Amino acid sequence: MTGFGGTTSPGMVDWNLAVATATRLVRPGPDVSRDEARAVVTELRRHAKASEEHVRGFTRMGTDETHDTPVLVVDRPGWVRANVAGFREILKPLLEKMQERRAGSPGSAVLGAVGGKVTGVELGMLLSFLSSRVLGQYETFAPATRDLPAGADGAGRLLLVAPNIVHVERELDVEPHDFRLWVCLHEETHRTQFTAVHWLRDHLEGEIQSFLAETDVDPMTFLERIREAAQSLAGGRPEGEEDDGGRSFVELVQTPAQREILGRLTAVMSLLEGHADYVMDGVGPSVVPSVAEIREKFQQRRAKGASRLDLALRKLLGLDAKLRQYRDGERFVRAVVGEVGIDGFNRVWTSPNTLPTKAEIAKPVDWVARVHRKSES
Secondary structure, eight states, X not given: OOOTTSOSOOTTSOHHHHHHHHHHHXXXXXXXXXXXHHHXXXXXXXXXXXXXXXXXXXXXXXXXXXXXXXXXXXXXXXXXXXXXXXHHHHHHHHHHHXXXXXXXXXXXXXXXXXXXXXXXXXXXXXXXXXXXXXXXXXXXXXXXXXXXXXXXXXXXXXXXXXXXXXXXHHHHTOOHHHHHHHHHHHHXXXXXXHHHSTTHHHHHHHHHHHHHHTOOOOHHHHHHXXXXXXXXXXXXXXXXXXXXXXXXXXXXXXXXXXXXHHHHHHHHHHHHHHHHHHHHHHHHHHXXXXXXXXXXXXXXXXXXXXXXXXXXXXHHHTHHHHHHHHHHHHHHXXXXXXXXXXXXXXXXXXXXXXXXXXXXXXXHHHHHHXXXXXXXX
16 A cells, blocks of 8 residues: 555554544634635735744844745645654654564564554544644654645745634634734744754754664554544543543653653753744734733633643643743743843854753753853853
8 A cells, every 4th residue: 555655555554544534534624715715825924924034033043045945824634744744754763663573473464454554543533633723833854745845955844724823813812913923923933943053953853863763662552652642532531540541652761861862852842932932922012913912812722721631632742741841941042032132042053062951941041151151261
């Protein structure tokens, strides 16, 4: 069977089936007319373009290479297809290793065919759930596909999920034009980070692959994590298992080396997310008149989640950690800029050695002391 992206074996995950399942189960977006939908797409593209100059001016991280990474306004199935392509790319080494490990087991061919389909269905269920919640995303590891272009040499692409943006702006009852620009500012900051800092993508990929290379997970354990998430989504977890069953994929960490890598990855992701929030709020007052109202309402929504189901999935997928990254990272950026200014903060992008550690994210003064005193001595 030809897999999504051209592979001839379903392997550990039937990616085609994951896409088909998610597309079939994805919830319909908000009720908009064809003309309204066209207007939203046009406006998001215009805001994305305007955000380039706003973000570059505020961050002082200008680069002409931003133009080489496409901005795609997508619907929920489009987001699913893009993310399956990205997941497939980054998880390929791990899944190949797990496939080899399983190959010697009795009945591996039958288990492989069945297991790949089961995992594909369950992954599709998760993606259908998440596809209605993501507003925008800079895809760092984005292989180009027939209908989803990407930047040259793996430069990525920026996704804006139009139906979700419309849904949230209505739910929050905020000014639509302001909210759309506000979202674009956040996502454009991520695009600027990766296009202006040439080593960042390769560094991040190297860390992820080093983490995966250390993973010695039994295939069934990995599949069980996906199954637990799908059961949460379907409401299938027994009532008494909420705390014990809600384990995160991150808890597949086993070795001291993995814990060390995970600490570095957590610090980088906190920096990137916190920087995007800081920039969004810094640019906001000059170009988004209702930014204070949007920020307050959005923070309330982000903090409380939608339901008990959301809380269970947040824990399992590590999304609760992502919320902490926004808060911790923004505090770090704000403290450093307050101490040494925006140009002083931008030394963070000099090399992997100037990235903050996890401890420095929590104590920004230590990063300032390490990076600035060393460079000035």
